[in-house]
Amino acid sequence: MRVGFIGGGKMAEAMIRGIVSSGSVTADDVLVSDISEERCTLLKDQYGIQVCSGNAELVGVCDVVFLAVKPQGLAPVLEEIGAGVTEQHLVLSIAAGKRLDGMAAVLSSARLVRVMPNLPATVGEGMSAYCMTAGATDSDRDVVQTLLGSFGKVVELPEEQFDAVTAVSGSGPAFFAHFLALVIEAGETLGLAPSDAALLATQTMRGTAQLLSEQASSPAELVKAVCSKKGTTEAGMAQLSSPVLADIVQAALQAAADRSRELSA
Template identity: 40%
Template sequence: MAVDRSVALIGAGNMADALLRGLVGARTISARRCIVTNRSNDARLRGLAARWGVRTTRDKAQLLRDADVVILAVKPADMAGVLDEIAAHVTPRHLVVSVAAGVPLATIERYLHGVPAIRAMPNTSTAVSASATALCAGRWATAAHHEVARALFEAVGRVAVVPEALFDAVTGLSGSGPAYVYLLAEAMVDAGLRAGLDRATALALVAQTVLGAGKMLVETGQDPAALRARVTSPNGTTMAGVGELERRGFSHAVREAVERAASRARELRDALA
């Protein structure tokens, strides 16, 4: 869905590039209505301008003058400095969207009083427009602001609305989640090598298996347990393999991993406060 808004992006790193791919690359917003800034890396800004046709500036007052939506894509540790810099130029007519992990809406709202703000937690699959993004709205954001943010993140994947109190949990689940799947894929490739396949073939088979299973989950909307039951015939090969995983505590380990990552997110958030 096209979004008829001017967007200012503060931060020009990996997340900004991934967002531009979905937003400008897929024509969700028009390149000429998108302006990007960073702190000091000129080559990076030139690269983004060349790749996506967006405008760039170092003047935050100018950046914010024409913007409807301001996306904050800086590291959590740089957020306070950025909020301080922009506070005088951001008004309640703007919508501020932060993707910074561990920075609460209350912090943003303390610097930007009365300004509608939305917090988003995308994941690294934003780079291929397949992010799982959690969104929650701040105290001054309306349903209309929420819809704008949703449309922006639906351009780079799928969106779930989640209370902010669960954002650490989301960080441990879908934020860190791609790495859990990569670990599974690594182990599967290793198993393929041990069985005699060459690396390229094992990787191709595993990558497509992960993609296919993900597509089944998304496109059928079925519960993973139901999908698993459908491919597990009694006494068959899959049942043997899944049984071995469960005997070795696979599900338990994954639950513990998500909890540990969530508690690490909490620790990092507390360290920023």
């Protein structure tokens, strides 16, 4: 199996790192094509993968093709590779908001997959959701799960849920990082040195996520476990439980989902 990436930016690099380091595909069988020669050279030097001189050439030598350009750049890429894509190809797009039917209108013969990965894939802790066109097979599903599983967790979900997926896990790392930045800033205001506040808050976020995923308890149960009657956490939670915060979080996710829907137009 030869796996190609059209677009070798941040997200492609995270996926390439996982795919190559897990041994799912050998570096010799991973190819990239990017309009930036600098990006191609960096990826070649860093991961030992091959560079193609153009998108059409890459499609000609790969069985699996990731489309990893910005959503606004997807249409010209589809036009460019359309003639070379056949029923032998499995094509995975990671472009936010871009629907399978839009891609199928140009790449009618290929089996198509829409994927929403996220940036923690860079450290092997990604979260990817995917959906496939009706023509995709069980063996395509195995390939998709193996490739995406090499850089984190994978779930298959209906395409109707992809705007919500994009808001929760695609954009989510930025939302959690923003909350973390606010906690660090508050720690500094309370008198901590910036580096100490960053260490305390970041490790607390990491440990909380690990505890939740390993013990399969709900966030609400964890809050309860940390809160003791009339204690410090209860005092803080009295502020955080404000409906204003819940409204802000809802509005942020709604805006991300709305933008994902707009990008599909």
